[in-house]
Amino acid sequence: MFKSVVFLCTLVTIKNVQSASMQTLAVRNALYQVPGLGNRPLIIKMYPGVENYQSDLYEVYAEPYTFDLRAASAVALIQGEGESAAKGEIVFFQRHPPNGPILVRGNLTDLPPGKHGLHIHQSGDLRQGCDKLGPHFNPYLLQHGGPSDPVRHVGDLGNIEVEEDGSVEFNIADPLLSLMGGPRGIVGRSIVISGNPDDLGRGGTAESLVNGDSGKPIACGVIAYIK
Numbered sequence: 001m002f003k004s005v006v007f008l009c010t011l012v013t014i015k016n017v018q019s020a021s022m023q024t025l026a027v028r029n030a031l032y033q034v035p036g037l038g039n040r041p042l043i044i045k046m047y048p049g050v051e052n053y054q055s056d057l058y059e060v061y062a063e064p065y066t067f068d069l070r071a072a073s074a075v076a077l078i079q080g081e082g083e084s085a086a087k088g089e090i091v092f093f094q095r096h097p098p099n100g101p102i103l104v105r106g107n108l109t110d111l112p113p114g115k116h117g118l119h120i121h122q123s124g125d126l127r128q129g130c131d132k133l134g135p136h137f138n139p140y141l142l143q144h145g146g147p148s149d150p151v152r153h154v155g156d157l158g159n160i161e162v163e164e165d166g167s168v169e170f171n172i173a174d175p176l177l178s179l180m181g182g183p184r185g186i187v188g189r190s191i192v193i194s195g196n197p198d199d200l201g202r203g204g205t206a207e208s209l210v211n212g213d214s215g216k217p218i219a220c221g222v223i224a225y226i227k
């Protein structure tokens with residue numbers, strides 16, 4: 001189901017934590033019972049390093065968190081860029097922030113049929129339209145990839161497939177995006193539909209490792225909290 005798996009370790013020492021941190025092949029959630037924390041589980045989220053480029057990264061949380069843990073939701077109203085009449089909305093829902101997966105549900109119309117890249121971009125500043133929203137949201141400074149890849153931008157959501165009539169509905173579960181603040185927070189940023197398909201970093205070109213060769217934006221919207 002979801003790519004990120006939560007597993008429970010019953011026996012935990014500092015040594016256990018260190019050896020667990022050696023697992024660098026995929027992004028993982030790990031839950032530890034740590035002496036001294038009582039019954040408060042420690043969650044360590046692991047991100048893989050990239051040789052000669054980026055070290056392994058770890059986020060550590062002790063529950064309960066000191067901020068609001070209720071489910072959070074946000075919405076992006078999508079509008080076409082330039083002449084495009086594209087419109088619709090994309091809703092984000094996170095039942096267990098800040099670590100739980102996000103459900104992304106979209107319903108769009110008036111798009112060109114076929115595959116189009118879908119990405120969260122760094123900025124939510126629409127003053128110069130969809131084309132000036134910065135690169136794919138990439139807080140861990142990794143290379144572009146597909147949504148199931150261990151090395152990817154946090155903003156990499158892959159492709160959507162638009163029907164012949166220009167409409168598309170989609171449901172995506174993503175393990176990295178968060179609706180809370182912190183390094184993976186996406187509220188206040190933007191979501192962009194690109195003109196071409198995303199090759200998921202497999203195109204063999206320099207551009208492929210930056211944005212999947214997915215071309216210019218054709219529609220976008222700012223991600224904002226739903227009250």
Ligand SMILES: [Zn+2]
Pocket residue numbers: 119136143144145153155156210211212
């Ligand atoms: Zn990307």
